[in-house]
Amino acid sequence: MAYLIHNQIEPNDTMTDSNRSTTNRRQFLAAGTAAGLALLAGCGSTTGSNNTTATSTSTPIPTTSGPAQFGRAALLGPSTVTLGESFRLTLDVANVGGETGTLTTNIRVSDGRSILDQPIERTIDSGERVKIQTDPIQFDVADSYTFSVGISKVSHTVTVEPKTAAFGTTFDLLDTLKATVKSIDFQPAVLYSPSGGNQTLLQQPSSNRLLAVTRVDLENVGSQSASLDGEFQLTNGELRRTLGTNTPLSAAKIDGKPLSDVQLSAGQQRSGWLLGEIPRSTARKAVSIIYQRDSTGTSPELKWTNTPQQGTRDLPQFAIESFQLPNEVTEGESATANVTIANKGNSTWTFRGLIESRTGNNGNWGGVAPITTQVRPGQSIQQNVSINSSADGTVSYRLAPFNQTKTVEYVPPTVAFGRSYTTTENVKVTVSNLQTCCVLS
Numbered sequence: 001m002a003y004l005i006h007n008q009i010e011p012n013d014t015m016t017d018s019n020r021s022t023t024n025r026r027q028f029l030a031a032g033t034a035a036g037l038a039l040l041a042g043c044g045s046t047t048g049s050n051n052t053t054a055t056s057t058s059t060p061i062p063t064t065s066g067p068a069q070f071g072r073a074a075l076l077g078p079s080t081v082t083l084g085e086s087f088r089l090t091l092d093v094a095n096v097g098g099e100t101g102t103l104t105t106n107i108r109v110s111d112g113r114s115i116l117d118q119p120i121e122r123t124i125d126s127g128e129r130v131k132i133q134t135d136p137i138q139f140d141v142a143d144s145y146t147f148s149v150g151i152s153k154v155s156h157t158v159t160v161e162p163k164t165a166a167f168g169t170t171f172d173l174l175d176t177l178k179a180t181v182k183s184i185d186f187q188p189a190v191l192y193s194p195s196g197g198n199q200t201l202l203q204q205p206s207s208n209r210l211l212a213v214t215r216v217d218l219e220n221v222g223s224q225s226a227s228l229d230g231e232f233q234l235t236n237g238e239l240r241r242t243l244g245t246n247t248p249l250s251a252a253k254i255d256g257k258p259l260s261d262v263q264l265s266a267g268q269q270r271s272g273w274l275l276g277e278i279p280r281s282t283a284r285k286a287v288s289i290i291y292q293r294d295s296t297g298t299s300p301e302l303k304w305t306n307t308p309q310q311g312t313r314d315l316p317q318f319a320i321e322s323f324q325l326p327n328e329v330t331e332g333e334s335a336t337a338n339v340t341i342a343n344k345g346n347s348t349w350t351f352r353g354l355i356e357s358r359t360g361n362n363g364n365w366g367g368v369a370p371i372t373t374q375v376r377p378g379q380s381i382q383q384n385v386s387i388n389s390s391a392d393g394t395v396s397y398r399l400a401p402f403n404q405t406k407t408v409e410y411v412p413p414t415v416a417f418g419r420s421y422t423t424t425e426n427v428k429v430t431v432s433n434l435q436t437c438c439v440l441s
Helices: none
Strands: 004-006 037-039 070-077 080-082 090-095 101-111 117-124 129-134 144-149 155-161 163-166 170-172 177-187 190-192 201-203 209-220 231-234 269-279 287-292 302-306 318-324 328-330 335-343 349-359 366-375 380-387 393-400 405-411 420-422 428-430
Touching (some): 070 101, 070 144, 070 155, 090 101, 090 117, 117 129, 177 287, 177 302, 190 349, 201 349, 201 366, 209 287, 231 269, 335 349, 335 366, 335 393, 349 380, 366 380
Parallel strands (some): 080 155, 163 302, 328 405
Antiparallel strands (some): 004 070, 037 129, 070 090, 090 129, 101 117, 144 155, 177 209, 190 201, 287 302, 318 335, 349 393, 393 405, 420 428
């Protein structure tokens, strides 16, 4: 373990409790633990007021006459540790005064999400240097923690870094709640159906981005119910909370259920998914899911990474080769759309699209007919899709997520006498026995 020395104090600097830095940051969650302090043992030791042991230095320390003065101080410790890893700090300090005296101060977190504050009281002879070591300290929130002594200029910063591993690794979210990020799948679009309606809609990402479906397993190994104390995040991307404007994620046509409002009873296991959005260029490289216990913008506590085996990841990429509709259709009859989709990627992918319509050239697009089909790499697939419409007049159609549109004119039917015709309102009409008469004046 590497130890760093910061801000060594010159002999004329004395230890006081003034000028302590204060923290404006919110104290959060994990106070590190420091059960006590002990002097490092060695030859030529002396005993302090609480039976700790001091190691005298072999090099004489210049002193001044008069009362005890504590200087030549440094706070030593590791610069970085991993979340949950125990470490110790060492206060190296000398009495440069002419008399034996008692050092009374404290080691505390002056900047960081902790309220650790450990008092120190040691008797040190004139000209003696001692090393005072803390008991193990441990944090469960990743952050940078600056430790200060009640002495001006003496401090040391320890950065607590997240636990990191590949997909498939199980980490503890809580003492009793375990999580395993299993896989991630990238899709150009996702179909969904809002509750209370029979319409299918298409969720698309922003330009040059993809949707990402991440599979996660959770397990509560405790004897009481447990819920998340933080949130999952997609690095270099965003996780979605809804579909469309305000449709819950549960409406998505994705196998399984979304991981939202997680509450697991004792012994319960649950598998679910997270839906995110990420730039296509980023998705080609290593992608990480993190778990953040505190606020966004600080280091995460846990990090799972999925790295492509070949250095870059193959991603779905589809193109529309053909989208055909008849120019004219009789009112009340179905139109047939002929669609040809090409897979430009190097793997087999599932295409998810939606034929949408709107009356005329204005208005909102509404879902008409979803299309879900697997396409092999470098291949094209053709599908005929029946479109039932109760419209009359001009109707525009497009195949989302593409922007190519077609226009169909719905015209009244021409029906022979005695033949039936069903209107767009599902009314059957038959005209027969036409009679003519003369009107005499």
